[in-house]
Amino acid sequence: MATVNGEPIRARELIQASYEWFAATAIEELILERVIEQEARAQRVTVSNAEVEARYKQQLQNAESQVPPGMSLDDFLKRNQFPPSRLFARIRSQLLVEKLVERQVNLDDFVEYSQLVIRIQGNTPEQQEENTPAAEAKAQEAYQKIKEGLDFAEAVKEYSEDPFSKDRGGKMNWQNLNFIVPDLRQKLQAMQPGEISEPFKMMGSIVIIRKERTGSQASPEEQQELREQAVRLQIGEYVRQLQAKAKITNTIVQPFDPTTAAPPGGPNAPRPPAARPVPR
Structure with missing residues (x-):
């Protein structure tokens, strides 16, 4: 050898x-x-x-x-x-x-959605609790305008405080439901494509989401x-x-x-x- x-x-x-x-x-x-x-x-x-x-x-x-x-x-x-x-x-x-x-892949485990995010201001739990009503009021104002006919993407540009999605009309990349935080996952699973949620609290913000598509509706x-x-x-x-x-x-x-x-x-x-x- x-x-x-x-x-x-x-x-x-x-x-x-x-x-x-x-x-x-x-x-x-x-x-x-x-x-x-x-x-x-x-x-x-x-x-x-x-x-x-x-x-x-x-x-x-x-x-x-x-x-x-x-x-x-x-x-x-x-x-x-x-x-x-x-x-x-x-x-x-x-x-x-x-x-x-x-x-075993289920394409409908994937979802595309858009979000409008209003931050709850404050660095401490006490400050955030105090500022929650103001954030809720702003989110409710945006939600009411959407119900009255304002395009969701336009509402995002006017109201959203999330710099990562605001310029895209709030649209997020495809997400796997198994890896989304439980509160958001439950909301999305209960919604139909095109449906818009009422404002809800999630991770220090008040959020409005629109479900866009599920994986089976993708190209x-x-x-x-x-x-x-x-x-x-x-x-x-x-x-x-x-x-x-x-x-x-x-x-x-x-x-x-x-x-x-x-x-x-x-x-x-x-x-x-x-x-x-x-x-x-």
């Missing part, structure tokens, strides 16, 4: 060292691949060689920019423990799990972006759930669940990092 001043390093030495040094990592990666493959078979999810090849070529192009001068791409990948076979296998697993997660291009975003958000938890329900034995290293293990040094000590999902 190699020589040093004529003295050989034999294959059996390399095999033994590779097993002792890297087996724990390799077996856990193989287990994860098998868990994903089994779930994909159960749900009749497949990926084609063409799909894997396309992502593989993309990954190689990304890696090329990191190769030091004088080193080949092949050697660079091997030195980083990513020979083509490992990279190909990982990409295949990634594509499978992406398709599995995409099956095809937007829907694809929303699906990809949902997959990115959900893939880690999905993989953890697959691992949790699988019956796994591992004689090389004991499975470790960082979410349940007590951290060294007592309950206030830092917890170890969470298990990583399959990398892209």
